[in-house]
Amino acid sequence: MNIIKQSVLQSAENSKYFKYIIFEDVVTSTQTIAKEKLFEIENSFVVSSLHQTQGVGRFKREFESPDNCGFYSTFVVRPNVNRDKLMQFNLFIALAITKTIERFINRPIGIKWPNDIYVEGKKLCGFLTEMIPDGQFDTIVCGIGVNIFNSPSEVGKKAALETFADEEIDVGAFVKTLFQNIEKYYDLFLKNDFSMIRDTYVSYSTVLGKEIIITTPSEQYEATAIDIDDFGILKVIDRDGQIKSVLSADIEE
Structure with missing residues (x-):
């Protein structure tokens, strides 16, 4: 059996939350x-x-998912929490994800708020x-989606774990x-607010203190990222000196 498939099936079998698994060798999108x-x-x-033929990322961008080169999965959970916490x-x-990758490569890892590694x-x-x-x-x-192995067509365009691994x-x-x-941090999410992990998250941030371009459904503007508050909201100061709160946006450094 394919090593990625075997590893996912075994991990699901021993999982606390995700024992029920749907695995298909090829799909349009797991999402x-x-x-x-x-x-x-x-x-x-x-x-x-x-392999995903129509993998989807944020803002309906295509997420390339070369055959047998990565971990492509969608996790479904039903937390009993209000929408403000979601x-x-x-x-x-x-x-x-960051803590997982850190175990397998000895390189600095960064999180581009809110969810790119x-x-x-x-x-x-x-x-x-969603x-x-x-x-x-x-x-x-x-x-x-985690790139584990390089795809011949994608070498140089994006990173894979094997690119940075010493073995x-x-x-x-x-x-x-x-x-x-994922299960550990999901449990933490259920029991704690972001303030509990804020300092750790901030330590991996790639955007704080940098000039960034922020794109939302209604506007695009340049600003400097100055903080991530106790609720996980990105604080920025725009060119006019106005401090703004960013809840969800596309960020370009």
């Missing part, structure tokens, strides 16, 4: 399938694949979180650790 199955499956579950989920999961200026991982109304509380559908990547150990950290 799409997860949303299609959302109301058929009562508990948390995960959808995973070796926006903090991204930040907890960003740390879960970079190593030496190259994107190693991205994830997309909130779906589901009765009284929302369901979280979180798609995660061959143990795929089984990586996937197992990722599942464990």
Whole structure:
């Protein structure tokens, strides 16, 4: 059996939250399938694949998912929390992924608020979180893509774990650790506010103190990132000296 597939299936079998798994070798998008199955499956579950033909990122961008080169999965959870807290989920999961990658490469890792993971200026991982109304509380559908191996067509365009590793990547150990950290930080999210992990998150930030371009559905402007507050909101100061709060946006450094 393919090593990535085997590792995902084994990690799901031993998982606290994600024992129910849908695994297809090729899919349009794990995110799409997860949303299609959302109301058929009562508990948390995960959808995973070796290759996405129409992988999707934030703001409907294409997320390239070369065959057998990465971890492509969507995690579905149903936290009993209010919507104001849901926006903090991204930040907890960003740390879960960062802490996992840190175990396998000895390079500085950065988080571009709110949810892209970079190593030496190259994107190693991205994830997309969507909130779906589901009765009284929302369901979280979180798609995660981690580049493990380089694709011949993508060498030089983005980073993969093997690019920065000092030895061959143990795929089984990586996937197992990722599942464990996602569950660990999901538990922390359920029991704590972002303020509990804020200092750690800020220590990985790639944007604080930098000039950035912020794009929202309604505007685009240049500003300097000055803080991430206790609620996970990015604080910036624009060219006119106005301090603004950014809840969700596309960030370019």
